[in-house]
Amino acid sequence: MAISPRKLRSDLYSYSYQSDANTPLVISVVASLIERTMARNERIANNCGGALSRTKVFDCHEAPDMTIQSYLERIFRYTKAGPSVYVVAYVYIDRFRQANPGFRISPWNVHRLLITTMMVASKYVEDMNYRNSYFARVGGLRTKELNKMEVELLFMMGFKLHVNVSVFESYCSHLEREVSIGGGYHIERTIRCAEKFNSTQNQAQRLYNHIARIML
Incomplete structure (x- = not known):
């Protein structure tokens, strides 16, 4: 499906929160950005003659057999999170990476990172939210696991959760450039x-x- 910058911008700012609303266009763009980051990490690891560095934060023993696109669509299907939540979650991922240079997004941690940042972003953006236990079921995790990852994310980000209008706009422009x-x-x-x-x-x-x- 072709996505134009204008269409993406319209979807971001005039999204309908009805129960039968279409999947936000921003999901495809965010999924592509994260896939690109993972592919770049794999290429760097291959050029260096070694595997991707494994980290304990958000890491699982076996990479889930689900694409990033499908995983984000699953989150939307069960939470109906609006486009702004995905933008803020992407901001959090970017801040987390900047605060922790040794962290590399990989197939072993990307799904857990996504469900955690999406939950925290939803709490920041939305007026009403599901419980952590519900997000855990959506993400295929135990509540205890998700609670622990939420605390780790907050501390490792230095609790920098505020996203002002100018920052939000800059990330929206970044997403628009991706579909130009x-x-x-x-x-x-x-x-x-x-x-x-x-x-x-x-x-x-x-x-x-x-x-x-x-x-x-």
Whole structure:
């Protein structure tokens, strides 16, 4: 689906909170940004000849078999969080990364980071909210786990939760640039498709070489 900056801006500022409202466009943009960050981290790790550094914060033993897009859509389906909540959650993720330079978003921590920041952002933005236990069920976690991650997030961010109008506007503009013509949103998707194609081609070539050696 093509998303224009104007369409995204309209969705951010005139979103309908009705029960049958469409999925906010910002979900696709935020998902793409986070996927790009993860892909960049993986490329850096591969170039350095090692795996991604594992951190204890938000880390799980096995990466969930769910895309970021699907996970954010699940959060929306059960919480109906408006577009502004996703923007504020992205602000929190950015602040958390800046306050903790050693932290790297990876498949092992991204889902837990998302549900935690979304819950905290919802508490900041929305007038009425679900309990932590409900967010935990939505995120596929135990309440005790989510409570602990919320406390860790707040302390590691230095409790810097306030997002003023100018900061919110700047992040909205950043998201708009991601969906502008020729912007990174489209480029990154093209890169990922090319990487998957090259990976498939390399696997096929290795299989062909293996068969050829056997026949010889």
